Amino acid sequence: MRGLATGLSFFVQRAAQAIVVMLAIAVIAFAVKGALGDPLREIMGEAVPEAQRAELRHQLGLDDPWPTQFARYLGGAVKGDLGQSYVYKRPTLEVIAAKFPASFELVLAASLIVVLISLPAGIYCAVRPRSLGARLILALSVLGISVPVFLTGILLITIFSVRLGLLPAFGRGETVPVGPWETGLLTLDGLEHLLLPAITLSSIMLPLFIRLIRSAMLDQLGSDYVRTARAKGASHLRVWLHHALRNALVPIVALGALQIGNMLAFTLLTETVFQWPGMGFLFLEAVTRADVPLITTYLVVVGLLFVVTNTLADIASLWLDPRISLEGGR
Amino acid sequence: MNVPTSPLFAVRTTARDHPLAAVAAVVLAAIALAALAAPLIAPQDPFDLASFDLLDAELPPVWLEGGDPRFLLGTDSQGRDLFSAILYGTRISLTVGVLAVMIQAAIGIPLGLIAGYTGGRVDSLIARLADIQLSLSSLMLAIIALALVRAGLGGETLGRFAVPLLVVVIGLAEWPYFARTARAATQVEAAKDHVRAARALGASGTRIVSSHILPNILSPLIVVATTQIASAVMTEAALSFLGLGLPVTQPSLGTLIRSGYDLIFAGIWWVTLLPGLTLVVLLVAVNVLGDALRDALDPRLSSR
Numbered sequence: 155m156r157g158l159a160t161g162l163s164f165f166v167q168r169a170a171q172a173i174v175v176m177l178a179i180a181v182i183a184f185a186v187k188g189a190l191g192d193p194l195r196e197i198m199g200e201a202v203p204e205a206q207r208a209e210l211r212h213q214l215g216l217d218d219p220w221p222t223q224f225a226r227y228l229g230g231a232v233k234g235d236l237g238q239s240y241v242y243k244r245p246t247l248e249v250i251a252a253k254f255p256a257s258f259e260l261v262l263a264a265s266l267i268v269v270l271i272s273l274p275a276g277i278y279c280a281v282r283p284r285s286l287g288a289r290l291i292l293a294l295s296v297l298g299i300s301v302p303v304f305l306t307g308i309l310l311i312t313i314f315s316v317r318l319g320l321l322p323a324f325g326r327g328e329t330v331p332v333g334p335w336e337t338g339l340l341t342l343d344g345l346e347h348l349l350l351p352a353i354t355l356s357s358i359m360l361p362l363f364i365r366l367i368r369s370a371m372l373d374q375l376g377s378d379y380v381r382t383a384r385a386k387g388a389s390h391l392r393v394w395l396h397h398a399l400r401n402a403l404v405p406i407v408a409l410g411a412l413q414i415g416n417m418l419a420f421t422l423l424t425e426t427v428f429q430w431p432g433m434g435f436l437f438l439e440a441v442t443r444a445d446v447p448l449i450t451t452y453l454v455v456v457g458l459l460f461v462v463t464n465t466l467a468d469i470a471s472l473w474l475d476p477r478i479s480l481e482g483g484r
Numbered sequence: 485m486n487v488p489t490s491p492l493f494a495v496r497t498t499a500r501d502h503p504l505a506a507v508a509a510v511v512l513a514a515i516a517l518a519a520l521a522a523p524l525i526a527p528q529d530p531f532d533l534a535s536f537d538l539l540d541a542e543l544p545p546v547w548l549e550g551g552d553p554r555f556l557l558g559t560d561s562q563g564r565d566l567f568s569a570i571l572y573g574t575r576i577s578l579t580v581g582v583l584a585v586m587i588q589a590a591i592g593i594p595l596g597l598i599a600g601y602t603g604g605r606v607d608s609l610i611a612r613l614a615d616i617q618l619s620l621s622s623l624m625l626a627i628i629a630l631a632l633v634r635a636g637l638g639g640e641t642l643g644r645f646a647v648p649l650l651v652v653v654i655g656l657a658e659w660p661y662f663a664r665t666a667r668a669a670t671q672v673e674a675a676k677d678h679v680r681a682a683r684a685l686g687a688s689g690t691r692i693v694s695s696h697i698l699p700n701i702l703s704p705l706i707v708v709a710t711t712q713i714a715s716a717v718m719t720e721a722a723l724s725f726l727g728l729g730l731p732v733t734q735p736s737l738g739t740l741i742r743s744g745y746d747l748i749f750a751g752i753w754w755v756t757l758l759p760g761l762t763l764v765v766l767l768v769a770v771n772v773l774g775d776a777l778r779d780a781l782d783p784r785l786s787s788r
Binding site: 186189190296297299300301302303304305308309311312316323411412413414415416418419420422423426427437438440441442444445446449453456460464 | 618619620621623624625627628631632634635636638639714718721725726727741745748749751753757760763764767768770771772775
């Protein structure tokens with residue numbers, strides 16, 4: 155009963171934190187919108203007499219004091235209305251939502267590659283630290299960390315698309331709708347298009363996670379309970395996976411969560427290299443065209459993604475290690 | 485137990501135990517020297533657009549068929565000598581990286597010293613701030629900050645103020661690494677006899693921190709500075725690649741990679757991949773050196 159109560163209060167506190175952060179992001183987005191955007195010019199153009207401008211400014215409520223305007227912005231945000239895009243002439247949230255599946259599928263595919271490779275590689279490097287294989291993996295990981303993600307993408311395009319002509323270099327290929335979701339995972343063409351971007355995005359996260367898993371495992375393997383388990387005659391595999399990995403997952407999830415922001419940035423870079431029609435690509439296009447409402451809505455959406463994934467990681471930590479209390483969470 | 489770890493001692497031990505790091509240091513020194521002496525070495529001024537000849541555009545490096553001995557590494561789409569552009573690009577990339585890390589150090593080290601020496605509430609406040617700053621990706625923050633500048637003031641203004649903007653943005657976002665290291669090292673140092681003696685003699689807190697603690701914690705800070713330079717150079721390259729950094733008229737390595745990107749589909753790979761290779765060699769050298777220095781200075785890690 156007590157465990158449930160602690161879990162619940164943990165959840166409530168994390169949710170409260172998330173709401174505070176989202177409010178801060180909304181303030182920033184609102185301030186940016188006010189500072190950079192001039193909806194009048196977008197609607198009427200430059201050559202309109204001042205009286206008419208003032209009239210419209212009044213109609214749109216742009217001469218209200220800023221708390222009123224902010225309240226209006228927040229009210230709209232709650233209802234999912236964050237303004238109209240200058241370029242697309244559609245609600246900004248709708249424009250971004252349409253690009254979300256592309257980004258999500260890219261991140262999903264890359265994460266899958268990262269998990270499938272970094273877990274075995276990291277565990278191997280920890281249990282056989284002096285082996286040739288472990289040294290090779292670590293040396294490669296230094297190289298991997300030193301190659302910027304956009305360069306990996308350019309290199310892969312040069313080799314596999316331009317030289318060998320094996321794989322497509324840009325776009326998502328053929329997609330099919332599953333309800334409102336346009337997926338590229340169900341067509342061969344879509345999967346072919348996904349392969350290079352996914353490998354590129356995973357290449358930058360892989361070295362980080364291999365090192366992270368390795369050092370978390372090393373910490374656990376040196377501890378007393380592992381020695382006890384060994385002394386009791388547990389098999390190597392059982393000690394590694396059941397005892398050490400189970401406990402190593404706590405720091406892996408906690409430190410891995412710190413990479414969520416970087417993952418967003420790396421996704422943006424990957425999307426730029428492969429002209430992948432995702433949210434990051436859309437954002438840079440909006441920046442070039444000074445589509446201020448679209449930019450600020452992107453900030454809100456990315457902030458929301460960041461807060462939600464971080465909160466999920468916190469909850470996962472609690473689930474993995476029930477000893478983490480609210481105060482001792484850090 | 486306390487091994488003397490003066491920077492010079494660290495360099496000597498590192499070179500002995502890590503031959504690879506010695507190679508990395510030599511490579512790094514060569515790149516830094518070439519970048520510094522770019523105006524003397526470069527056969528062409530890559531900023532002087534009038535000196536380019538479009539007839540020389542897209543020439544391959546000399547070792548490929550069609551190469552021109554005047555252009556060692558070939559030319560880009562404007563007829564710019566790639567070797568000169570890479571020399572100057574490295575110079576700009578390193579300048580931004582080093583200046584940004586100086587800002588990080590200027591913010592992070594004092595905060596870390598204060599946190600580590602005073603402890604208590606100030607300490608936990610600074611540690612918490614560092615945690616928050618670290619959980620926000622500095623690359624993402626930099627992208628957003630420069631994107632807003634670009635959307636607000638236009639690409640041209642961004643280009644004109646790109647160097648100071650990049651330095652400040654990258655500098656502000658990554659101070660926690662210095663703060664954390666300085667804090668941990670200060671806590672260790674503050675407990676030592678010489679600091680206690682200084683305090684007993686009535687030295688002020690400022691004096692103890694500046695002349696008894698800071699000189700003794702320089703080694704770990706140098707390690708942080710090394711890896712931070714790599715990270716700052718990489719961030720700058722990423723921003724310039726996105727078109728949020730240095731303009732084509734004043735290209736850094738990232739800008740060169742960006743401007744050559746379209747040409748790869750025509751089979752002209754050198755314009756983008758040669759600056760890319762330079763960047764990777766630079767980053768690998770700095771990272772290898774940083775790893776080796778950390779091993780040499782942190783006996784706990786190297787015993788593994």
